[in-house]
Amino acid sequence: MDQVIVHVGCMSLKDSQELARHAAHIGASGIAVIAPSFFKPSTAEVLQTFLQEIAAVAPTLPFYYYHLPAVTGVKVPAREVLQNIEKLIPSFRGVKFSGSDLLDFGQCVSCSPPHWSLLYGVDEQLLAGLVLGAHGAVGSTYNYLGCHINNLISAFNRGDLIQARSIQFQLQELLSYAIKLGFDLGVNKQLMIEVSGLSLGPPRLPVRPCPHPHAKEIAHKHQTIFL
Secondary structure (H helix, E strand, O other), X not given: OOOOEEEOOOOOHHHHHHHHHHHHHOOOOEEEEEOOOOOOOOOHHHHHHHHHHHHOOOOOOOEEEEEOHHHHOOOOOHHHHHOOHHHHOOOXXXXXXXXXXXXXXXXXXXXXXXXXXXXXXXXXXXXXXXXXXXXXXXXXXXXXXHHXXXXXXXXXXXXXXXXXXXXXXXXXXXXXXXXXXXXXXXHHHXXXXXXXXXXXXXXXXXXXXXXXXXXXXXXHHHXXXXX
16 A cells, blocks of 8 residues: 655744644645745754644644755754654654755664664765665655665665765766756656656746756666666
């Protein structure tokens, strides 16, 4: 059975609470919350309280913290946010860690109980995350590279680090090429369309549509690397 985790993080605490209540009402499998990025929490304690206020309105849903410091600008280490978090949020069940600080991620893994899920979210560093103990991964490029990432994880799980590294290096080669052309979320969405053949529509502002020639170039690079 599919699991659906609804992201309910907003700039406004009240908006986040409203979305959390709705997620509980429709029977979501869980909720996730990113730190607010306009009025930024300055300490782990403040961020914990913000998360607690949201979790409290949907106490039966598994709760996940979405750590994305490069976008939110919230530099509070995830390890500090997790400190005693279940005393504040009994429904807490894990983290989507989309930061490049592997020291912080390793400390999150080392302090986490068995019933938590630590999901790694930096696509080009997935293998490093797995080595440190990630239980899975969530990444934007997996919308069109999912089968290759599953192969990477399978290779890692059976101890074939040579194969796992080979796939990780392929992903890094593709992203390095894309970054030179101006890789962003608009490009990523256009690549989903190019690779899948499904019409997913344009991105929403302020994300700009990707120039079609750029998407074609990256899609061709994808073919030469993975096919």
